Amino acid sequence: MAKYDYWLTDDGLQLLAGWARSGLTDEQIAHNMGIAVSTLYEWKKRYSEISEVLKNNKEIADIAVENALYKRAIGYSYTETTKEDGKVIKTVEKEVVPDTTAQIFWLKNRQPERWRDKQEIQNSGNMDFNVTIKVVE
CATH class of the missing domain: 1.10.10 (Arc Repressor Mutant, subunit A)
Structure with missing residues (x-):
């Protein structure tokens, strides 16, 4: 074989x-x-x-991670249940606040033309202008 x-x-x-x-x-x-x-x-x-x-x-796997990142970026709530000896003692609704770092990561990768740190500006080179500097004593 x-x-x-x-x-x-x-x-x-x-x-x-x-x-x-x-x-x-x-x-x-x-x-x-x-x-x-x-x-x-x-x-x-x-x-x-x-x-x-x-x-x-x-x-x-990539989709699962993407969904988790998105969920973390926008925030979510969940129910936390505490059990003792198999019986529910307490149920609490908890909230996870939106994560700014996850939002930045998401936006920079999903919309890089709008959210990248370095913006590229193109100049055609056809701009003529004069600068006058006046020195005041």
């Missing part, structure tokens, strides 16, 4: 899916597979099953 054969089985693809959904990089996934990252890149080109399972599950 060739080394890649296992990774094309349902068990192998499920393991790859789990690693991708957990946020592992291609380098980490290759390490877990016991292969060089260049081999993983080659297998992704050659075997669409491997490429698709990694792509789709990385996307799932």
